[in-house]
Amino acid sequence: MSTTYTAxxxxxxxxAEPCSSCGARPFSVCSAxxxxxxxxxxxxxxxxxxxxxxxxxVEGDRADSFxxxxxxxxxxxxxxxxxxxxxxxxxxxxxxxxxxxxDSYAFGAEAIDAVQLCRFSRTRLRALLDDFPALERRLLExxxxxxxxxxxxMLLLGxxxxxxxxxxxxxxxxxxxxxxPGSATVHLPMTxxxxxxxxxxxIETVSRSFSRLKADGLIGIPNNSDVILLDxxxxxxxxxxx
Amino acid sequence: MSTTYTAxxxxxxxxAEPCSSCGARPFSVCSAxxxxxxxxxxxxxxxxxxxxxxxxxVEGDRADSFxxxxxxxxxxxxxxxxxxxxxxxxxxxxxxxxxxxxDSYAFGAEAIDAVQLCRFSRTRLRALLDDFPALERRLLExxxxxxxxxxxxMLLLGxxxxxxxxxxxxxxxxxxxxxxPGSATVHLPMTxxxxxxxxxxxIETVSRSFSRLKADGLIGIPNNSDVILLDxxxxxxxxxxx
DNA sequence: CGAGGGTTTGAATTAGATCAACTCTCGTGG
DNA sequence: CCACGAGAGTTGATCTAATTCAAACCCTCG
Numbered sequence: 368m369s370t371t372y373t374a375x376x377x378x379x380x381x382x383a384e385p386c387s388s389c390g391a392r393p394f395s396v397c398s399a400x401x402x403x404x405x406x407x408x409x410x411x412x413x414x415x416x417x418x419x420x421x422x423x424x425v426e427g428d429r430a431d432s433f434x435x436x437x438x439x440x441x442x443x444x445x446x447x448x449x450x451x452x453x454x455x456x457x458x459x460x461x462x463x464x465x466x467x468x469x470d471s472y473a474f475g476a477e478a479i480d481a482v483q484l485c486r487f488s489r490t491r492l493r494a495l496l497d498d499f500p501a502l503e504r505r506l507l508e509x510x511x512x513x514x515x516x517x518x519x520x521m522l523l524l525g526x527x528x529x530x531x532x533x534x535x536x537x538x539x540x541x542x543x544x545x546x547x548p549g550s551a552t553v554h555l556p557m558t559x560x561x562x563x564x565x566x567x568x569x570i571e572t573v574s575r576s577f578s579r580l581k582a583d584g585l586i587g588i589p590n591n592s593d594v595i596l597l598d599x600x601x602x603x604x605x606x607x608x609x
Numbered sequence: 610m611s612t613t614y615t616a617x618x619x620x621x622x623x624x625a626e627p628c629s630s631c632g633a634r635p636f637s638v639c640s641a642x643x644x645x646x647x648x649x650x651x652x653x654x655x656x657x658x659x660x661x662x663x664x665x666x667v668e669g670d671r672a673d674s675f676x677x678x679x680x681x682x683x684x685x686x687x688x689x690x691x692x693x694x695x696x697x698x699x700x701x702x703x704x705x706x707x708x709x710x711x712d713s714y715a716f717g718a719e720a721i722d723a724v725q726l727c728r729f730s731r732t733r734l735r736a737l738l739d740d741f742p743a744l745e746r747r748l749l750e751x752x753x754x755x756x757x758x759x760x761x762x763m764l765l766l767g768x769x770x771x772x773x774x775x776x777x778x779x780x781x782x783x784x785x786x787x788x789x790p791g792s793a794t795v796h797l798p799m800t801x802x803x804x805x806x807x808x809x810x811x812i813e814t815v816s817r818s819f820s821r822l823k824a825d826g827l828i829g830i831p832n833n834s835d836v837i838l839l840d841x842x843x844x845x846x847x848x849x850x851x
Numbered sequence: 852c853g854a855g856g857g858t859t860t861g862a863a864t865t866a867g868a869t870c871a872a873c874t875c876t877c878g879t880g881g
Numbered sequence: 882c883c884a885c886g887a888g889a890g891t892t893g894a895t896c897t898a899a900t901t902c903a904a905a906c907c908c909t910c911g
Contacts, residue, residue, distance in 0.1 A: 445764045447849050453764040466756050473757040503745060504738075510752035514708050515715040517759035522687045522695040524766035525809030529867070559890060567767030572867055574891055591876090591890070607689050771899070801858065814899055816859055833858070833908090 375416040376486075385409060391437035394461025397485075399505035411495055412485040417441075417478040424464065424476035432486050433465030439482035440556045443467075443474050444564065454565040456516070457557060459543075465492075466510050479556050524567045527607060532566040533576040534605035537586065541596060551596040559591075580605075616665065617658040618728075627651060633679035636703025639727075641747035649740070653733040659683075659720040666706065666718035674728050675707030681724035682798045685709075685716050686806065696807035698758070699799060701785075707734075708752045721798050766809045769849060774808040775818040776847035779828065783838060793838040801833075822847075 386405040392398055400408050412435075417423045423434070426445060441458045455474055458464055464484075467473045487495070496503045523532055540553045555562070563573045577594075580586045585602055587595035596602060628647040634640055642650050654677075659665045665676070668687060683700045697716055700706055706726075709715045729737070738745045765774055782795045797804070805815045819836075822828045827844055829837035838844060 445760060447764070447768060449849070451768045451849075453767040455760050455763055466753055467760055469753060469757055473760055500742060500745075503742075503749065507745065507749050507752060510749060510756060511708055511711055513756055514752060514759065515711055517756065517763065518687060518697045518709055518715055521697055521759065521762055521766060522689070524763060525695040525806075526689060526693045564767075569868055570890080571869080571892085575867090578891075607691070607693075811900060812858080813860085813901080817899095820859075 376413055386412075389437060391435065391460045395435050395437075396463050396502060396505045396509055397435065399501040400499055404499070407498070408495065411487055411491040413487075415484040415486050417482040417484065419478055419480050422475060422477045423482070423484070424472050424474065426472055426475040428472050430465070430468040430470065430472050431489050433463070433468070433489065433492050434476075435485040435487070436460055436462045436464065437483045437485055440479045441476050441482050442479055442557065442561055443476050445474055452564045453567065454561055456520075457561075457565070463506070463509055466506070466513055479561070529566075529568055529572050529576050530579065531605060531607045532568065533562075533573065533580065534585075534602045535608070536562065536566060537594060537596060538599075538602055538606055541599075551599070553594045553596060555592050555594060616660070616663070619656050620654075628654075631679060633677065633702045637677050637679075638705050638744060638747045638751055639677065641743040642741055646741070650737065653729055653737055654727040655729075657726040657728050659724040659726065661720055661722050664717060664719045665724070665726070666714050666716065668714055668717040670714050672707070672710040672712065672714050673731050675705070675710070675731065675734050676718075677727040677729070678702055678704045678706065679725045679727055682721045683718050683724050684721055684799065684803055685718050687716055694806045695809065696803055698762075699803075699807070705748070705751055708748070708755055721803070771808075771810055771814050771818050772821065773847060773849045774810065775804075775815065775822065776827075776844045777850070778804065778808060779836060779838060780841075780844055780848055783841075793841070795836045795838060797834050797836060 386392060386397065386400075386409045387402060389397070397408060414437075415423070415434075417439075423441070436458050438460055441464075443455045443458055443464070444452050445455060446452045455467075457479070458476070464476060465487075496506070523535055527535065537553055540555065541551070544553065557565075559570050559573050559577075563570045566573065568576075577586070577588060580602075581588050583601075585596075585598045585605070587597055589595065628634060628639065628642075628651045629644060631639070639650060656679075657665070657676075659681075665683070678700050680702055683706075685697045685700055685706070686694050687697060688694045697709075699721070700718065706718060707729075738748070765777055769777065779795055782797065783793070786795065799807075801812050801815050801819075805812045808815065810818075819828070819830060822844075823830050825843075827838075827840045827847070829839055831837065
């Protein structure tokens with residue numbers, strides 16, 4: 368099966384916004400490259416825009432491309448033959464897609480909202496890594512962080528209750544957005560179904576758990592894609608943090 | 610909390626067996642270092658022996674040491690405050706322990722049987738990585754493989770039934786031992802409790818699932834630490850491989 | 852031979868899944 | 882402007898896979 372996706376593609380170096388003013392750079396592996404060398408980076412990258420709902424990585428395909436997410440949110444997932452799906456993570460601005468690759472992609476990826484990507488071919492990335500050891504080191508750090516996050520998720524999936532999973536999820540979302548404790552609103556671009564497949568639950572259980580947390584006064588739900596953390600301390604207790 | 614463990618410690622370079630004849634080297638990141646440079650590696654390593662049941666990494670401790678397993682099997686795990694435990698993986702010969710580290714250890718580690726380790730201090734490993742880019746590359750490959758394995762485990766924990774989990778576990782064990790399809794005996798140094806905590810189940814459910822697979826003729830159980838795969842095709846079907 | 856792990860098996864319980872109905876929101880078109 | 886329909890979300894009733902509780906059943910080892 369080959370990866371065919373509808374997307375807008377253009378060469379990074381020909382695009383209005385150069386790497387130097389890229390909003391994703393501070394959060395991504397690209398920050399390992401000095402400003403002076405950014406033209407080298409730009410020359411290796413293709414800018415891609417993927418429409419909501421479209422797939423841009425197919426599990427099992429030969430891994431010829433690596434991606435850096437510069438905008439929007441994608442779901443990263445694995446599937447079983449009968450359709451059961453496990454979402455591995457949500458890739459947002461700054462996420463490097465391509466660590467979970469040995470020879471072919473171990474995961475599929477789909478845009479949730481409109482996603483902007485920088486695409487690097489395997490060979491060009493290889494060349495960059497050879498020229499910039501700092502980039503390789505940064506990739507290793509990113510890989511470490513991903514392994515740590517994965518282990519935390521295994522603990523969640525293997526040992527936490529539905530309510531604990533949801534509390535953990537909301538707190539993790541709040542933390543990664545980097546918002547201070549003051550602004551307690553967490554944005555959730557994904558559907559309840561996505562959250563269910565991420566937490567190893569069903570849609571119904573996710574919905575019920577949301578309702579309970581709300582009834583218990585721990586959260587507010589102004590609309591389906593936002594949650595207000597009303598009692599963070601209580602949520603932390605619920606999350607049963609290791 | 611500080612890591613205090615009972616162990617036999619000696620300098621690698623003063624030990625009878627040098628790196629060049631180390632049985633773990635072909636399977637470990639050490640293979641990235643040329644034979645000519647092995648004395649450098651040996652000088653950085655301490656050989657440690659950990660007795661069965663003893664802990665040698667405590668979750669949350671500052672990560673000052675990295676380990677390479679050269680013999681035996683250790684369990685890598687995370688715990689919740691109330692004692693619930695999730696085993697992240699079983700580290701055997703060739704496994705590098707220290708990828709899941711940002712600043713402190715994200716996991717605990719205990720010897721299952723007698724474990725032999727090479728210990729590297731953070732600073733010495735840093736120095737080695739600076740001198741041998743091939744080692745850093747190898748570490749990145751190891752990290753990729755670990756991320757892929759972690760994602761597979763998330764799929765198992767989030768979406769597979771007890772029977773599917775056990776079938777997957779047995780096949781994974783058979784694969785990593787590298788044994789050809791001919792020799793169908795899989796050795797399990799860990800207890801049923803360890804398997805349960807690895808698969809996100811209880812001891813009882815693991816035991817029952819073993820019994821069912823045996824009753825259905827898919828496996829034989831000569832003793833508690835060995836399983837014979839009698840019908841690999843059927844096991845693969847049961848494992849619901851992605 | 853008896854003690855104490857680890858393991859197995861059975862019966863009762865339950866968290867979460869499944870099945871099913873209903874609601875909410877939002878975009879479309881008469 | 883409102884009816885309509887479709888997709889996402891919620892809620893209730895029922896079911897079940899796995900857990901929990903409880904009681905044997907091995908082995909191994911002193």
